[in-house]
Amino acid sequence: MTPTSSSSWRAVVRQIVRKALSALVVLWGAATVAFFAQLALPGDRATAILNIRSGQAQLRTPAELAQINEQYGLQRPVVVQYLDYLRGLIGGDFGNSYQQYRPVTAIIGEQLGATVTLSLTAIVFAWILMVVWVTLTAGRGPRVGALGALVDVVAAGLPAYWLGIILLLVFGLGLRWFPVIGGTGVNGLILPALTLAIPLAGFMSQSTRTEFERALEQPFVISARMRGMSDAGVRVRHVLRHAVIPAVTLSGWALGATLSGAVIVESIFSRPGIGNVLVTAVSSQDLPVVVGIVTLVAVVYVLANLIVDIVYTLVDPRLKAS
Amino acid sequence: MTALRPAPLAVADARPGLLARLATGAARRPWGLYAAIAFVGLLALAAVAPQLLATHDPLALDYPHSLLAPSWTHWFGTDESGRDLYSRVIFGARESLLIGLGAAAVGIVLALVLGSLAALAIKPAAVVIDRFVEILFTFPALLLALLLIAISGPSATTEILAVGLGTAPGYARMIRGQILAAKGSAYVEAATALGHSRARIVLAHILPNALRPLVAVFALSVGQSIVWASSLSFLGLGVAPPSSEWGALLDAGRQYIVQAGWLIVVPGVVIVAVALAATTIGRHLQSHLERGEK
Numbered sequence: 226m227t228p229t230s231s232s233s234w235r236a237v238v239r240q241i242v243r244k245a246l247s248a249l250v251v252l253w254g255a256a257t258v259a260f261f262a263q264l265a266l267p268g269d270r271a272t273a274i275l276n277i278r279s280g281q282a283q284l285r286t287p288a289e290l291a292q293i294n295e296q297y298g299l300q301r302p303v304v305v306q307y308l309d310y311l312r313g314l315i316g317g318d319f320g321n322s323y324q325q326y327r328p329v330t331a332i333i334g335e336q337l338g339a340t341v342t343l344s345l346t347a348i349v350f351a352w353i354l355m356v357v358w359v360t361l362t363a364g365r366g367p368r369v370g371a372l373g374a375l376v377d378v379v380a381a382g383l384p385a386y387w388l389g390i391i392l393l394l395v396f397g398l399g400l401r402w403f404p405v406i407g408g409t410g411v412n413g414l415i416l417p418a419l420t421l422a423i424p425l426a427g428f429m430s431q432s433t434r435t436e437f438e439r440a441l442e443q444p445f446v447i448s449a450r451m452r453g454m455s456d457a458g459v460r461v462r463h464v465l466r467h468a469v470i471p472a473v474t475l476s477g478w479a480l481g482a483t484l485s486g487a488v489i490v491e492s493i494f495s496r497p498g499i500g501n502v503l504v505t506a507v508s509s510q511d512l513p514v515v516v517g518i519v520t521l522v523a524v525v526y527v528l529a530n531l532i533v534d535i536v537y538t539l540v541d542p543r544l545k546a547s
Numbered sequence: 548m549t550a551l552r553p554a555p556l557a558v559a560d561a562r563p564g565l566l567a568r569l570a571t572g573a574a575r576r577p578w579g580l581y582a583a584i585a586f587v588g589l590l591a592l593a594a595v596a597p598q599l600l601a602t603h604d605p606l607a608l609d610y611p612h613s614l615l616a617p618s619w620t621h622w623f624g625t626d627e628s629g630r631d632l633y634s635r636v637i638f639g640a641r642e643s644l645l646i647g648l649g650a651a652a653v654g655i656v657l658a659l660v661l662g663s664l665a666a667l668a669i670k671p672a673a674v675v676i677d678r679f680v681e682i683l684f685t686f687p688a689l690l691l692a693l694l695l696i697a698i699s700g701p702s703a704t705t706e707i708l709a710v711g712l713g714t715a716p717g718y719a720r721m722i723r724g725q726i727l728a729a730k731g732s733a734y735v736e737a738a739t740a741l742g743h744s745r746a747r748i749v750l751a752h753i754l755p756n757a758l759r760p761l762v763a764v765f766a767l768s769v770g771q772s773i774v775w776a777s778s779l780s781f782l783g784l785g786v787a788p789p790s791s792e793w794g795a796l797l798d799a800g801r802q803y804i805v806q807a808g809w810l811i812v813v814p815g816v817v818i819v820a821v822a823l824a825a826t827t828i829g830r831h832l833q834s835h836l837e838r839g840e841k
Binding site for chain 1: 679681685696700777783784808815818
């Protein structure tokens with residue numbers, strides 16, 4: 226046993242290293258795409274930056290341009306700028322905002338907490354909704370099952386902005402359970418998080434439902450029933466554990482989806498957060514801020530997926546055996 | 548005779564319910580599909596000849612009748628300037644549908660180029676393109692779209708390109724998978740054994756088979772693109788409010804959410820309905836094509 230298990234461990238480690246390296250390549254690529262996006266501003270960059278700052282297009286004097294060129298190092302060759310940018314990224318430096326005269330990291334740092342809270346709350350809500358809904362409706366005959374599946378599909382397809390508005394109208398304005406605008410406390414978090422959670426729950430339910438129904442047919446379920454376990458007990462203690470695996474592997478994607486969905490949700494509910502910052506930055510063409518936030522979300526997505534992948538490799542014994 | 552009676556009832560009970568058949572698309576008469584086609588047809592008519600369907604001039608200001616709730620004269624109510632919302636929605640159909648179709652076309656063409664190169668180009672190039680698609684895929688679609696808008700400023704054209712660019716990486720991956728599957732199939736092996744040239748195999752065997760599902764994917768993508776594009780307009784980063792493009796209507800209605808909720812609910816319902824219709828049509832095409840293959 227010992228030699229095989231040690232060699233299988235080596236295979237696992239090799240697999241993890243390979244995955245980490247490939248994630249690194251993807252991260253580097255994402256950063257590169259983001260850098261060249263900043264170069265793509267039409268016309269002279271220093272002029273563009275000044276115009277973005279003042280909000281009006283006009284010709285600039287050489288003295289003005291020289292100052293901007295100096296500040297952003299625009300006169301240097303692109304390759305040098307690129308290497309500098311990469312070095313900055315590794316040290317956690319995303320450059321300076323065109324409009325706010327501050328480092329992008331400071332701007333993001335102030336607002337990141339609110340968005341992460343929203344995003345994680347939404348994922349927790351989505352899991353609760355998904356687990357309850359699937360456990361109640363999966364494998365309960367054609368009618369209930371079909372209703373369950375239909376709700377999954379519809380929920381997954383709801384556009385965030387519309388769902389948010391409906392929730393706002395019904396629970397905020399109609400029933401007055403939650404503050405309509407800018408609630409910063411726990412109360413103000415519930416509707417925005419639900420707006421992100423409902424479509425997410427719909428997506429996860431689709432794959433969980435398939436697994437759940439498959440697991441219900443397994444021998445271990447029959448043996449549990451023969452031991453006299455109740456239906457609810459079988460579902461919660463045995464079947465659920467198998468059924469949620471695909472949803473767990475979607476975690477990285479879910480994090481990326483809720484972070485980008487925050488753009489719309491924060492706008493509807495007038496919540497602070499990086500989504501709101503992003504919308505303002507896009508409309509004022511403050512590219513370093515836009516690029517910083519977009520890169521950050523891509524990094525989170527890649528890292529979350531890597532972690533899921535590694536955990537998966539460690540947990541699944543079949544991968545070790547192969 | 549009475550003893551025989553229960554049998555047909557039991558048979559009727561065993562048939563899956565209407566809901567089940569709708570959900571699985573297994574109804575003998577696909578009413579959902581008919582409804583979707585009728586709705587899309589109606590919108591196509593609105594796009595081509597809006598004056599046939601509209602009840603009012605979409606731009607006529609009528610301040611005494613501003614912010615009226617839906618009624619017989621104003622089916623969807625009126626906005627802050629007394630313009631008839633129903634007529635505005637009808638007149639907005641052309642722009643909304645064109646943006647959706649345009650964005651879907653941009654996305655699919657881009658995906659087609661990237662996906663087939665990643666699957667068919669010679670080794671080093673294919674690997675590079677494959678990686679590039681994977682890198683683009685790490686940016687959520689909305690963020691990729693926002694990045695493009697930040698660079699070139701909001702406009703209808705940018706909106707089309709942005710949504711197309713945002714959705715392309717996902718489709719590119721799908722197309723790559725389809726082509727690789729076709730490449731490994733028995734008929735390609737047979738063609739290779741017969742000594743057909745690589746170009747002929749690709750053009751005559753791989754592409755037609757790999758790309759057949761694209762018709763369905765395009766329909767699905769139009770629905771998705773309309774939703775994405777209206778999200779951008781809703782954020783004030785797409786088509787600007789004087790236009791009655793549906794996302795712009797949503798954006799304009801936001802300020803009146805307290806006094807006149809219908810200004811935002813109605814365009815939202817229309818967008819969701821279009822997306823649902825496009826998805827229904829796409830799903831049916833998909834299952835139809837799959838059945839045809841067997």
